[in-house]
Amino acid sequence: MSRLGNSVSPSRAVPTIAVGSSDSGVGARPPAGAGRVSLARQTLVYEWRRYLAAVLAVAFSGLLVLVQVALLLGMFRTVTTVVESAGADLWMVEPTVSSFDLARELAPRVENRVRAHPAVIRTERLNLGFADWRGPDGSRVAVTLIALDVGPGSLGFPRSLPSALREALQQPGAVLVDRADVAKLGVASRSEGVEIDGRRVRVAGTVGGFRAIGGANVFVSEATYREIRGAAASRDAPHYVLAALAPGVDPAIVAADLQSVGAEMFRAMTPDALATMSQTYWLLESGTGAGFLFSTVLGLLVGVAITSQTLRAAVLASLREYATLRALGVPLRALRAVVLEQAAWIGAVGFVVTAIATALVIGAAMVAEVAVALTWWAVLATAIFSMLVSVISGLVALAPLLRTEPAELLR
Amino acid sequence: MTAASLIIDRVTRSFTTGRVTARVLGGVSLAIAPGEMTLIVGPSGSGKSTLLAVASGLLRPDGGSVRALDADLWSLPAEAIDRFRLEHCGFVFQGFNLFPALTAVDQVVLPLQYTGLVGAAAYARAMEALVAVGLADKAHLHPLALSGGEKQRVAVARAIAKGPQLLFADEPTSALDKENGAKVARLLHTIARRDGATVLCVSHDPRLIDHADRVVRIEDGVLTADERNPSAVPAPPLAMAPPRPEISP
Structure with missing residues (x-):
């Protein structure tokens, strides 16, 4: 072979040349259809x-x-757990309220106005109140009272809780607290000897999922609430009015109806709307x-x-x-x-x-x-x-x- | 002698460090023919690597021109120069520059993919190149499991897999022992002879001289000698590679 004789290879082929000892042929064939090297x-x-x-x-x-x-x-969400677990279709809210926990009193005639709507089959009141808790061991905690209608078919009482607890609240002076707050409230081992705003009450049971951000939530009946508040609760002005609608009625339409007759007194909101408004307020306004x-x-x-x-x-x-x-x-x-x-x-x-x-x-x-x-x-x-x-x-x-x-x- | 495939014409290049400007290439002209291995030798700092960089489209000269495969290389836009190198140029460096994570065959497939050759066709081409450098049985190994000589042969396989018309090598044997250096030198020589590729090599390694067809000396940025090497070690006998289609980039 001449030195230049093989110099032009039309296919630009890779030269095959035996180098050293590793010319034993093809040792590692790639798998058929091998993909891209990444x-x-x-x-x-x-x-x-x-x-x-x-x-x-x-x-x-x-x-x-x-x-x-x-x-x-x-x-x-703890701010609005009460709203989301209640059975009401619509909530009447004082027009300047921006979050559920920052309640203001509604005009006393709101409930009658709402009850007059033909699609409304039941109304209830709900009150929130700040109070001073004094446990059996002397511990003091600022608590939020949630005062509900505790009768049969209650709209305000959480649907997630057994009705036995609702019935327990019917006893005068009975309250419910969250399991997570029991130690803080000093009632881990005793349920007697509790005072709220100086009135003697009794822990009738515990609930789950209603832990508050600060302080503690305490469920009471309207009667117990009035008992605790005394003269302060006598004006008959609820913080919220809850409404149940006839089956098959669109809450949005009823809300619009109610709004047209009472816009200056209240806002009619679905539970979702009230919860969203409250959470948005906390997210944006609270820091x-x-x-x-x-x-x-x-x-x-x-x-x-x-x-x-x-x-x-x-x-x-x-x-x-x-x-x-x-x-x-x-x-x-x-x-x-x-x-x-x-x-x-x-x-x-x-x-x-x-x-x-x-x-x-x-x-x-x-x-x-x-x-x-x-x-x-x-x-x-x-x-x-x-x-x-x-x-x-x-x-x-x-x-x-x-x-x-x-x-x-x-x- | 065949028409030159690489014509370097009055190329100048300076480097500035701080306030000092050093002229590294002082108007070098050189015509390089395909089908042979041309070796540029010179002491370190003589400008031989700079000349290689300018000739291969890696470093823009201050003056002069480079005509490569009938293209006026440095008049092209940057992307076209990249494209030219992708289509026509292979490189072998002193450091092997292999990716630690890739097997030998994947090292070779990787640049092929950018020419448009993918999947089984790319693997087949890569294996051909590994067969050519005698590493077919090490195709599945990572660089960690390869010796220095084997790594450089993988680097050669990576450079030749696309069948480049221009092959540039910078100190390809300097990091290798005698035996492995000779293997790589024979490979480069064979690629020139067998494929008609233009192989341009720079080195201060005297062992390479025996394998070069032409030896050009450079000192202080100017050519001082240009000799044919009649005693070049003949390229080793070739085993025919199976025919295969062209790359279509």
């Missing part, structure tokens, strides 16, 4: 220890946000919302700081390999896509860890009777948040890649 995924799997810190950073910033949301929603926003941004920054550093270190460690790909003509945007894909995977895996950890934390909170609540939109928002943390981190980590000059390899 530098992003294969690196994540192969060097998972390197990326673990980033996954945990995303997971914990997600956990921070989600647990906060759950606690806030749970806390705000807790702003605090939540602040710590969410903090979580974002911490997540981005750790995740971007991890990705950046990974990019720097492979800078020469990336530069070699650049030399071989792979465009910069393809390399950027590798880093962003890694970031997206870190975000996705991080969110899965968040979800598992959140489930554990929420479970523990429920066991401890801490009010927590989660909604689908909070979970979705946290998933987006996790992606945001990782994609911002990926963009930050791109910086060294942009400075990659393949010519640097030639020095």
